[in-house]
Amino acid sequence: MWPRSVPTGTGPSSSSTTPGCSPRSSARSPPPSERRPVSTPAGEASATAAPTATVRELLPLLRPHRRALAVAAVLSLVAAAGALAQPALVARVIEAVGAGRELLPAVLVLVAVLVAASVLGALQQYLLQRTAEGVVLSTRRTLADRLLRLPVAEYDRRRTGDLMSRVGADTTLLRATVTSGVVEVAGSAVVAVGAVVAMALVDGWLLLVTVLSVGVGLTVVLSVSRGVRRLSQQAQEEVGAMSAAVERALSAVRTIRASGATAREVDVVAASAGRAYAAGVRVARLEALVSPAGSIAVQGAFLAVLGLGGYRVATGSIAVADLVAFILYLFLLVMPLGQAIAAWTQLQSGLGALARIQEMLALEPEDDARPERGSVAVPPSPVAVPASSPSPGVPLLELEDVTFAYPDGTEVLHGVSLTVPAGSRVALVGPSGAGKSTVLALVEGFYPLTGGSVRWAGTDVRDLPRAGLRARLGYVEQEAPVLAGSVRDNLLLAAPRASDPELWAVLADVGLTEMVQRSPRGLDVPVGDDGVLLSGGERQRLAIARSLLARPALLLLDEPTASLDARNEALLRDTLAAAGADRALLVVAHRLSTVLGSDEIVVLDAGRAVARGTHHELVDTSPLYRELAAAQLLV
CATH class of the missing domain: 3.40.50.300 (P-loop containing nucleotide triphosphate hydrolases)
Structure with a gap:
């Protein structure tokens, strides 16, 4: 009889764990009268209670990669300077054509700046992609470490598939957040500010018209993006619930087939997938408003600049070269602005996933080196615990x-x-x-x-x-969890330094020698996921052999x-x-x-x-x- 789980927002489940075993493989079903209630879909119960994340919570994940990000930021600034220089160089080429001066020097400088900016941009993207992979890797390691060290009662409260989704799908969203999020927003802001300053130096009236047109679009985008984070987090919750439904069905596929329940379980998974789809569509519907708002703002700005700029050229207020330079600066403003809008939207989705990750990282892990009611950590060595009684x-x-x-x-x-x-x-x-x-x-x-x-x-x-x-202690549960891998992998779980003769000896003690010797692979014969390639008795004896190999006192x-x-x-x-x-x-x-x-x-x-x-x-x-x-x- 297992202790019952605490009702929580994510809902309890029948999963529990032991050291070195996955929650699913170690779950034991209590008697019918004591079964825990089935977990509720994560998206239904926990979306309102789940914590939110901000850019400030993202910074600790970026801190180990601050050198690479600093280099990428410097390259972004240099590339931005090169991009800002191009309209001025184009204006010089036009002026040289009008004045009949030699074109080659101006053209060579323009080409050199263009190539240099492209090379620096490519290097920056590589650094960002590599950094993003590093952020995902470190986050997955940290999250996996926390998930495997949680108090056992936490596994009773949560569905295994949802936990797996946080390590997989949620951490993947952080990649786009880094590559298209924080640094991209910063780099785009630099280019945009530089373009605005250059446009102000060319013509203030044209800049005023541009700012009014673009400002309307930005207002719509910012108000829409506020809901993207919330809906994105709900979508991730539904993806987690779908993963839990798939994990539930696959872990009992033989029982489902034998019960003739395949079609019903397919419907359950399909319904969960449908909820994930609906949540994703809600996010897509809101994100779709961003593009039209940006397009209207850009088109309006271009039309206004062309109309007013043509009038001012006709009246002699500005030269044609200045109008061309202004339009190129407008391109420089619009392109990073579009990138910044897309990056900001992507950042909101990433922060929704980060909130689910932070929810796990905020849980207090079980410290094996610290006594339950002690405040001083003890080295994790069995020497700290006697192997026998101090007196008869x-x-x-x-x-x-x-x-x-x-x-x-x-x-x-x-x-x-x-x-x-x-x-x-x-x-x-x-x-x-x-x-x-x-x-x-x-x-x-x-x-x-x-x-x-x-x-x-x-x-x-x-x-x-x-x-x-x-x-x-040696502990063998009734369900006798067997990990995917080989016989050797399972035996070495509790005694990683055991020799092959010791492994064969303990297999002989539990009557598994003949079974292992039937395969030419010997100790490396695979046991399948959850030991599915073994009979129930073989799984139980392998679990007992694993405990005996560790030579426990009890x-x-x-x-x-x-x-x-x-x-x-x-x-x-x-x-x-x-x-x-x-x-x-x-x-x-x-x-x-x-x-x-x-x-x-x-x-x-x-x-x-x-x-x-x-x-x-x-x-x-x-x-x-x-x-x-x-x-x-x-x-």
């Missing part, structure tokens, strides 16, 4: 009056106490939903206690670094024989008996045959320890245990 009278693990409740106040465990001496074998049995798996989750420190204490070798686990404590086993046949169950019992010779075992079991030889069996019912003793003692003293044993023909 102190048990290796002790739960004293442990109480655990859901965040809504519903209690799961009520004053549970038990001890696991070093080298002993203790079993937890009881009906489904009694709280057995929750006990193991609390020992691992996945959830905070509501009351009571869990002590390791006499020390409260809340005073021990999580990494050190977990290094002393092995936590949740239904270790749930997917095993009688032959392999007997083999595993022998393996656990051998493993228990030098380590303690805490086993959750529905099959009582697995735990008949335990030193102590604790019977849980409705979150309470109602009986304890050996098998024979409980058959005589516990009606519930006797009922369970009779149902399995053990009495």
Whole structure:
């Protein structure tokens, strides 16, 4: 029984995680009476509650790349100066033609400036593209690190597909934000300001007409862009919800096929995709208003300049060369202005995605090196946590009056106490939903206690670094998560320095040698996504082998024989008996045959320890245990 999730804006889900496992692969389904509500689509619930992001939040992502951005900014300024010089050089060429002077020097200077500006522009674009890739890379690394270090309860609240969308789709939008956003806006502003100054020097009346025409278009663009960020964030939320729907269907595709539910699931995904489409169309509809507004402003400015400029040339107020230069400066104003408008719109979309990224980065990660209620970090080494009890009278693990409740106040465990001496074998049995798996989750420190204490070798686990404590524990969940990759990859997860002989030895202990040797690839034989190429029993035995390889002081086993046949169950019992010779075992079991030889069996019912003793003692003293044993023909 897993602790229930807290209702949040994004909605809970049935995903949880263990160290080194993806949330999806480690999710365990609670009993029907305790199932969590299905997560709501992210776009429906969290769009109003999600935080917003500004350019200021984007700056920390750019700070590691400030040198490249500074070079790009300098190149932008130089290229802008070259662009601003071109109309003046064109005017000189026209004047030379009119005066009958030699054209070659002026033309050579114009061509040199044009080529230099183009080369510098290309170099600037390369730097921006490379910087953008660097920003995406660093953001993905930071976000992945945060997602894998969140408290386990956070995975219960969120859908795995939505989290994956934040690492993939949301971070990708930052690329365009950097290349077409901040620096582009700055460079375009420099060119625009320079063009306005040059236009003022040529003719003030023409500049006034230009500013009035362009100002109308800018007013419309700025008012429209205010809604782009909000709608873009909603669109990203819907994309995340769609990714979650696809992940949900693919993770259970065999069940869906067997249930004849393929068409219905296709409809569910299609509906989610439709909502993402509708959100994207809303963004596109708003962005589409930008182009007409800009075009009207530009066309109006050109017509006004041509009309007024032609009149002023006719009256002799300005020369033809000055009018040509002004029109070229107008081009220089309009081009960066259009780029700035597009960049500003792209920036709003990027900030919408950044808000979803910041929402994850704002969550407090679980610090493995810091005790739960300590303020000083401890080096993440198992040396900080003893491997055995300090004295014979102190048990290796002790739960004293442990109480655990859901965040809504519903209690799961009520004053549970038990001890696991070093080298002993203790079993937890009881009906489904009694709280057995929750006990193991609390020992691992996945959830905070509501009351009571869990002590390791006499020390409260809340005073021990999580990494050190977990290094002393081996944990095998009932679903036995297997990571995509090879058998070797899965075994080395908990013991990265183990040698091949050690890997083969632990495979022999759990009866997997023959299965691995069937493939010419041996230890490198692939297991498929979530171990789909293995049988349920093979996945469970591989997970057990992974834990045994780490040589933990205490092995936590949740239904270790749930997917095993009688032959392999007997083999595993022998393996656990051998493993228990030098380590303690805490086993959750529905099959009582697995735990008949335990030193102590604790019977849980409705979150309470109602009986304890050996098998024979409980058959005589516990009606519930006797009922369970009779149902399995053990009495």
